[in-house]
Amino acid sequence: MLLIVTLRVNSPNSELFVVKRLMSENIAQPPAEPAKKAGYHHGDLKEALTCAAEALIETKGPEGFSMAECCRMAGVSTAAPYRHFEDREDLVKQVAARGFEALRVATKTRRDSHPPGSVDSIVAMGQAYVRFAESSPAVFRLMFAKHKRMDEGHQAIHETGGTCFMVLLEAVDAFREQRGLSATKTLDIALPLWTIVHGTACLLIDRDFDVVAPETDPDDLVRIATEGFLSGIAGVN
Amino acid sequence: MLLIVTLRVNSPNSELFVVKRLMSENIAQPPAEPAKKAGYHHGDLKEALTCAAEALIETKGPEGFSMAECCRMAGVSTAAPYRHFEDREDLVKQVAARGFEALRVATKTRRDSHPPGSVDSIVAMGQAYVRFAESSPAVFRLMFAKHKRMDEGHQAIHETGGTCFMVLLEAVDAFREQRGLSATKTLDIALPLWTIVHGTACLLIDRDFDVVAPETDPDDLVRIATEGFLSGIAGVN
DNA sequence: TGTACATCAGTGAACGCGCGTTCACTGATGTAC
């Protein structure tokens, strides 16, 4: 509790961060000693910096985000992050990896709220993908952007991204098996579906529909495109 | 001729730029006085800076591009661009607008190499879209990215982008009319097609296929997705 | 054709800025005995 008050005093912009931190504390780990004294040590600076980075990236964009501002937000000196992260890139990758995990959970949850292999389950999964992009556009961009350095951190992102793709593959396999389609077709179905939702997400968050079709409803678009494609695959080919 | 030599001397990195400049001179305007003396005035600095910016953006990415480096490349002082562009953003927008014009020409050309209204014409158009992205990934990103400032320059990009979308709309209308589909469906066909090619383009240039499906051939993917969707639309609904 | 002059398109030096990262340091914490 005292910790939170300290943060507020140190940086007036940190309210969102505090809320996020509280949320992730609730989910992740219940504090071992709840009545901890505020002081020299932060407690969980790595977590705090990651949350601050996430919020900042969402505000300023993946490139506009700066280490310095992140420190200001967390109320620590500019040297502090280097106890927890190799460099700026390392911190950014942490945010990206978290994004993939959130995307995986969101798509899986929506998918599983419909019968396995149903068109509805695939549509719902796609809509969840687009909604995630809509709610965290900058993090979404970051996740799928090409990263500069190739290291373990990057590998970690790849793995998290891979498990995300598994959610789609499972759904497609169920769909395919129910209709007696060859297993070799899995990617021929999964990749087009991915392009539909990824394209919708990108065009939506970059506000490109506004120019040529401002009335576009992303949920409708995903439904029309997905149903159209799946009926083309299942019915004709 | 002397002009080109001067540029080479001033900035050793400028070879690509010189090539591009020669190309666009050939296309755009034949020089009024071919044997012009090299000297204090550049001749067509606006054109030169735009080409330099294009090349730099492709090398460093839309955010890594800097005014200073652009000037170095064109062999002028850092103050010179401000005779031709309001600011950095203005120059970047010029590059984006050119990109849309190039994309419009590329997609229209490929579309018109097949019978109007045919599935092949729509597939070819989509493949041209993706190939453009592949050949100019950073400019492609820039074109569809959200821009910060809203002004006449931004309006110009919107208009060029709009004429790009017309290429697709015309193709879809021809397809639709040939099959007796209602005109109200135009957007319901065009937008899904757009998401397919835009999604493919984004995932391709961000190297996201590499992680989960490294064998992906973008031309095949566009064909499978487009044909699947169109047969779903035309055959079943 | 020659000249005076306005305008145009450059120069180069300087500005303030915020950045990422490093450094030697120091206070707080955990642990062995």
Place this chain on the structure above:
DNA sequence: TGTACATCAGTGAACGCGCGTTCACTGATGTAC
């Protein structure tokens, strides 16, 4: 339980850097007469 000490996780000052933009300026060009 108390103490000595190693380790951890911060501080804050400083670094060099490249950036976008502005300024007063000047050489080159075009034009009116």
